Amino acid sequence: MKVQPKHLGCVGLSCFCMAVKSIEEERNVPLATDLIRISQYRFTVSDLMRMEKIVLEKVCWKVKATTAFQFLQLYYSLLQENLPYERRNSLNFERLEAQLKACYCRIIFSKAKPPVLALSIIALEIQAQRCVELTEGVECLQKHSKINGRDLTFRQELVSKRLTEYSSNKCSTPNVQKLKWIVSGPTARQLKHSYYRVTHLPTIPEMVP
Template identity: 50%
Template sequence: MDAFKLMKELRLNYEQEVYYLPKETGLALIESAVEGDRRISAKCRDAKVEDLWSLTSFFGYSTQTFVLAVNLLDRFLAMMRIQPKHLSCVSLSCLHMAAKVTEEECDLTPTDELIRIGQCRFTVSDLSRMEKIVAEKLDFKAKAVTALTFLQLYHRIALWHSSDRKQTLSLEKLEAQLKACLCRISFSKAKPSVLALSLLRQEIEAIRSQDMLEIACQIQRHLKIADGELRQWSERVARCLSDYASPECSKPDHRKLQWVVSRRTAQNLHSHRSVPELPTIPEACWDENDSEDSCVDMLSSGEESLSSSLGSDAGGTFFPMHLRRQEHRQYLHA
């Protein structure tokens, strides 16, 4: 694809991104939830996204599958009022929907195995009904414009125009850092185009390529992204990646999901196949004036969190131990 077609595709996606953003009012309600509330909190949401990262890596799914699943999850949670005990069914439904769009059919994990490995206490029928609800509420038509959409386009544009072939711009590293950001609900409020450009400039700062910095500036001008908006999210990205790499941040266990093959766990997981059918799933939308009893009461579950072991790309050289924040800010405005 030549440069003109790349820029045209970039503009088309930029015009479409607004249709795939979670509702800000819904995100605000999630962020305002406190412990003990019968609704999803930011901490609960973030832990479930980490679970999706673990499962995505375990099943060998692509970054595109993970990012699309998170996009569907955030949009649904920002629209529908559900209880924490129902979150596993919603999140796994989003992952399965995303995988059916982005993965080859031969690579799809069978639904019963997805539920079993995810240690979820609901049935294939429950998952199928939930997928239909999510698809209907989001008017899902097998596509979404996400930060990964822009990250991949930016990467291709940068490589096309760059004359400095000695500098390498790692898309794999950028994708891993995007995953880390998406594990925090605050980044769900960022425009995908701006979040992706913030990550791109973060990496450009790391490799110190003046040539690519100018390309990033051209992209910013082409999309008419305000300096203040880009600066705000660039600083948040730098802070997120710095926090993620700090010794205080719990590091993922790179032996991820090895507990799945233990005999005791296998016996426990096998018993999940006999879960009885549950009542029909009623629905309700977000309304901060509603009583707690109006929450969607979809099914009863007792899932454990997988978030103690993220994907295989959740660490290492993709997250340097010390990000030079001051130099980062100076370089962005050089």
């Protein structure tokens, strides 16, 4: 959907809230007021709630759609079953997951079909690791998932280009200027005066499996 730039922050935060609510325990769901303060946006909790409703209507209230990550897990486990025990370390799932995250840092991959993107990443990694014995497995997964050969090839090319870019020195060296938070004099004075009136924000737990 097309979104006006001024609404992007509200859309992003409302999607984040819905994702947290759908997968986390209630005690781990941060308060909307805290999230708005952390993000430093000017909209209210009511604005956030209205945006959640709009997004839910756009996705037909399906907040637990199958993701590329879930397809990645499924394909990986199926391929592992076909590997001899001594070769089961050929494919590293953490590496595949990192590659998926790298792809999702580019907006173009948000339009990719989840099974196509997941299989593209696995197929490229199999080529890179030269796991010839898994080639047939990938073809079976492609057939059962009803993935068009052209779509898979096209997506593989995009993934390959993205991963090459992501691993380059240019990408791994951040632009220091972009990491600086520059505020005006009046804003700095306001922050300084309001700092002692702001209650401490609770820590958002990060559970590592």
